[in-house]
Amino acid sequence: MSERPLSTLPGIPMLLVLLLVTLSIPVVFILKLILLGIPLAIGVFLCWFGFFVVQPNTAAVIQLFGDYKGTVRNEGLRWANPFYSKQLVSLRIRNFESSKLKVNDLEGSPIEIGAIVVWQVVDSAEAVFSVDSYEHFVHVQTEAALRQSATSYPYDMHDGHTISLRSHTKEIADHLQKEIQERLTSAGVQVLEARISHLAYAPEIAQAMLQRQQASAIIAARSKIVEGAVSMVHMALEQLAEKGVVQLDEERKAQMVSNLLVVLCGERSTQPIVNAGSIY
Incomplete structure (x- = not known):
């Protein structure tokens, strides 16, 4: 009606x-x-x-x-x-903050998630006659849509093409708003905005997931360091050869590359050893 x-x-x-x-x-x-x-x-x-x-x-x-x-x-x-x-x-604009729900994401990891929804009644007849209590209907359907959205995406991104709950906030908000709107249209309610207000791993796996994130960060940092170190070694060899500072055979080049990589990639400062005699 x-x-x-x-x-x-x-x-x-x-x-x-x-x-x-x-x-x-x-x-x-x-x-x-x-x-x-x-x-x-x-x-x-x-x-x-x-x-x-x-x-x-x-x-x-x-x-x-x-x-x-x-x-x-x-x-x-x-x-x-x-x-x-x-x-x-x-007909005023109202907002609703859901409770923190414990659900499993797309990969099966337990997470805690909550959302804020901004909504208003646009059809008073549907709000009164289509449902018993449109305010309660908004609360229940919002939590149902939030659960569905949480199970459709992983918590974190493992490659550059995967949409995740943590990294793609705009895409997740648009999907959540669409899911809620589909459920509330029959009650004469329009969803103006929906956004995630709380997102975290469940306490029982939070420590393990933190260690995994730290390991990923360390690997990414190491890869960047090695990439920069190789570039610097290559530049050093090219400039030595171009300016004729010293002529190195392949064995000495390999030793020099090894020493430079140790210096550039090591976590601690190196202690140089000065050779007072011939390099050979």
């Missing part, structure tokens, strides 16, 4: 009219117009219950004995049939 507008009367003019009619009722009874005064008094009394207030960014869902008549979004004091029942629905 989709929302449809309902026309109502402005409240201030109706208030003035009812005040005038109410003040005229004693005059009717003074004139002994009993048959006119009693129905008039009952009608005016019931009309006073037709007033209701619609605040900014709020919609009033109107029903008549269970039949949906329409939605009023005109803010201010309004008047409608006093037999109408009015249910106010907030």
